[in-house]
Amino acid sequence: MAKVGDLVVRVTADDKQFKKSIDGSEKKVKKFTKFLLSAAGIAGALLIFRGLTRTVGNLIKAYSVQEQAEAKLAAALRATGGAVGISKDQMIEMSKELQNVTTFGDEAFIAAQGLLTTFTQIGKEVFPDAIEAAADMSTLFGQDLQQSVIQLATDLNDPIAGVGRLKRIGISFTEQQRESIKTFVEQNDVMSAQRVILDELKNEFGGVAREVALTGTGALKQFNNVMGDIKEEGGKKMLEALAPLIIDMTKHLALTLQDWQATANLNRALKGEATSIFEVDKAQAENNERMNEAQNTARILGEELKALQEFFDIGSGNIRNETQ
Structure with missing residues (x-):
């Protein structure tokens, strides 16, 4: 104890x-x-x-890719007068459905839809099949979706010439198919001619994009696409919150610079009228010093804002590459 x-x-x-x-x-x-x-x-x-x-920059960048793709799609629809017969909302919904069954993101499909829309011979009857056929081609040949869309759309827009171009990449058509395509075109039934081409593409490699999505690596890509959607939504919310602030700041800076310039001009005029007055010269010197400091501050702020904009990559400089 x-x-x-x-x-x-x-x-x-x-x-x-x-x-x-x-x-x-x-x-x-x-x-x-x-x-x-x-x-x-x-x-x-x-x-x-x-x-x-x-992190904020990455979120905004992810959303900017989606936003630009949708804007280009809307512009293509307006420019063609909606000749395709499918609305923007319907296309966006189509892109989401295709993302769920392939390894391509919906923003890539939206960008592809924007390109395909510019080919006015391709209507709503074959448009969905053409987009998926382009996804199959990209998966099979290892090329980006936009490249496949341009290639396929060119062939569908002119079916007779398209048969010859497709043959050069290993897609063959029988004599009967070629005659059918020629007859349909002569009868001004371009859609039926396009259907012959799409049916042959489906026979040769249809469903490849969907099959790849079922593999382990395909599942990982789909997971990344979903994470990309989450980033896009986060970027959208942040950009919506920041946009008014950025706009107001830009206007304020522009007005401030105008005020500085006006003050400088006035001071120069006053100095010119009273150069013999010591007090005016002294006041002018002090004012110039303040002006130089203010302008230097504005220059630094402008450089920081420019760097911030480049960092966030809000501009359209790299949007095309991002959507490929």
């Missing part, structure tokens, strides 16, 4: 050790707080901020 004296010593010792630990913890907290306020701490905070900015 422990003696009372031993207990006193131990408690005292433990108490001293406890206080020592507390003091040590307080010192560590103060040291950490000091670190946060130091240059290194600020640099660390900037790194965290940059990481967040990069």
Whole structure:
């Protein structure tokens, strides 16, 4: 059994050790707080901020690809007067359904639809099959979807010449098929001629894109496409929130620069009228100094805004490559 004296010593010792630990913890907290306020701490905070900015930029970039693809599709529909007979909303729904059964994202299908819409000989009866046939061609030949759409649309838009072009990539038609295509075209039944071509493509490699989606790697691509949709939605929400701020900031900067220029012109005029007055010269010098500081600040801010815009990649510079 422990003696009372031993207990006193131990408690005292433990108490001293406890206080020592507390003091040590307080010192560590103060040291950490000091670190946060130091240059290194600020640099660390900037790194965290940059990481967040990069995340926001990636989300907005993902949405910009989708947004630009939809805008181009809408423009193509307007330019052709809706000759295809399918609305924008119907095409977007079609793209989502195709994403679910292939390895291509819906934004890639929307971009492909925008291209196919410009070929006015291709109507709503064959449009869906043409898009999926292009996906099969891309999967089989290892080329991007837009390339396949342009190639196939060119062949369908002029079926007689298209048969010859398709033969050069290994797609053969019987004599009976070629005669049928020629007859349909002469009868102004282009759709039936296109159907002969699409049926042959289906016989040779139809369903390839769907089959690949059922593989392990295909499932992974589909997962990535869904994650891409989540990023797009997040980017949309952020851009909707940031857009008014960016617009107001741009207007404010433009007005500020105009005010600076007007002030500079006025000061130059005043100085020209009263060059002999020392006070005016002194005031002018001080004003010029303030103007230089303000203009330098505006220049730096402008460079930062430009870098921010380039970082977010909101512009259309790389949109074409992203949608391929």
